[in-house]
Amino acid sequence: MNTEELNKLINEYFDNELSKEKEVLLFTQLSQNKEAREYFKNMNFLNSAVRETSEKFPDELEQKILFGIKNKIERKNPFFTNKNFFAVASYALSVVLIVISIYFFNQSLNYKERVETTMSYISSQNEKIDLLMNTIPVVNVIPEYQNEVTINSQL
Amino acid sequence: MPETHKNIVDFTLVYNKYKVQIYNYALKMLRNIMVAEDVVQNVFLKLYDSMDTIRNKDSIKYWLFTTTRNEILTLFRSKKVKADQFNASDVTEIEIASNELLQDKIEKNELKEIILNELEKENDEQREVFFLKEYGGMSYKEISELMNISEDLVKSRLYNTRQRLINRVKKIIK
Numbered sequence: 001m002n003t004e005e006l007n008k009l010i011n012e013y014f015d016n017e018l019s020k021e022k023e024v025l026l027f028t029q030l031s032q033n034k035e036a037r038e039y040f041k042n043m044n045f046l047n048s049a050v051r052e053t054s055e056k057f058p059d060e061l062e063q064k065i066l067f068g069i070k071n072k073i074e075r076k077n078p079f080f081t082n083k084n085f086f087a088v089a090s091y092a093l094s095v096v097l098i099v100i101s102i103y104f105f106n107q108s109l110n111y112k113e114r115v116e117t118t119m120s121y122i123s124s125q126n127e128k129i130d131l132l133m134n135t136i137p138v139v140n141v142i143p144e145y146q147n148e149v150t151i152n153s154q155l
Numbered sequence: 156m157p158e159t160h161k162n163i164v165d166f167t168l169v170y171n172k173y174k175v176q177i178y179n180y181a182l183k184m185l186r187n188i189m190v191a192e193d194v195v196q197n198v199f200l201k202l203y204d205s206m207d208t209i210r211n212k213d214s215i216k217y218w219l220f221t222t223t224r225n226e227i228l229t230l231f232r233s234k235k236v237k238a239d240q241f242n243a244s245d246v247t248e249i250e251i252a253s254n255e256l257l258q259d260k261i262e263k264n265e266l267k268e269i270i271l272n273e274l275e276k277e278n279d280e281q282r283e284v285f286f287l288k289e290y291g292g293m294s295y296k297e298i299s300e301l302m303n304i305s306e307d308l309v310k311s312r313l314y315n316t317r318q319r320l321i322n323r324v325k326k327i328i329k
Contacts, residue, residue: 008310009315011314017295042321046270046317046324049324053267054290068199072200106267
């Protein structure tokens with residue numbers, strides 16, 4: 001195996017693309033080839049140097065993306081995910097309760113009015129009855145015992 | 156679990172797994188932090204919208220890189236990208252802990268700049284293979300499918316780029 005072929009195997013090894021069989025072959029060759037060993041060392045150095053050039057994911061970008069996703073979720077389900085949902089629901093419930101209270105208050109006022117009317121009607125009727133009763137002449141009832149009472153004794 | 160919740164969970168898993176890879180790929184290709192951030196943001200927002208339509212979850216990585224690549228190519232075509240903020244981090248950003256550590260950080264920074272400058276000299280296709288491999292963590296097969304080239308071409312482009320980088324870096328080591 002010439003040096004270039006060996007170097008290509010080294011590349012594949014660092015790219016995690018080398019099969020186990022070829023890996024054994026590579027390390028056998030490396031033990032016998034000084035030039036390839038040097039290339040392996042350089043590749044190792046380059047590998048770690050390139051890793052150093054990788055940038056950290058910026059926090060601001062993360063915030064922007066997550067905020068964007070949050071907006072998308074809210075737009076998809078505005079009713080259930082909006083944080084103002086509970087406030088809106090509370091207001092709606094309050095309004096409903098106020099309407100119901102006003103309705104029942106009006107109903108009770110009507111009922112009270114009807115009761116008062118009925119009561120006044122009853123009292124006027126009572127007065128009428130009293131007046132009628134007073135117009136009837138006085139009747140004297142005299143009891144008379146005209147039947148004879150016969151007492152029989154059986155001795 | 157409701158569909159929306161499932162999508163959020165799936166999205167979070169994918170996002171955490173690939174965000175660094177996608178960001179570094181976009182950043183290295185575009186060499187402009189602001190534009191790269193916009194691209195990454197667009198890609199992940201598109202991903203969230205497409206969570207319902209991506210049935211094969213194994214293809215999400217391919218979907219992500221293809222979408223990122225398309226966004227980058229669109230920007231290249233419209234020539235909106237100016238590579239002016241790539242080397243944003245410099246020596247002044249280094250926190251001084253100790254002399255030894257400082258020296259080490261300066262060396263690392265220098266090396267980083269040398270590698271990035273060297274990569275800039277490569278042509279776009281050559282560089283892209285390298286970025287997809289090193290920052291995207293993609294396999295030869297995945298790169299060949301994404302770029303629509305043969306696996307052998309992927310290997311040879313990678314090999315050539317590394318060869319040039321090694322030759323450049325070797326001078327510093329010595």
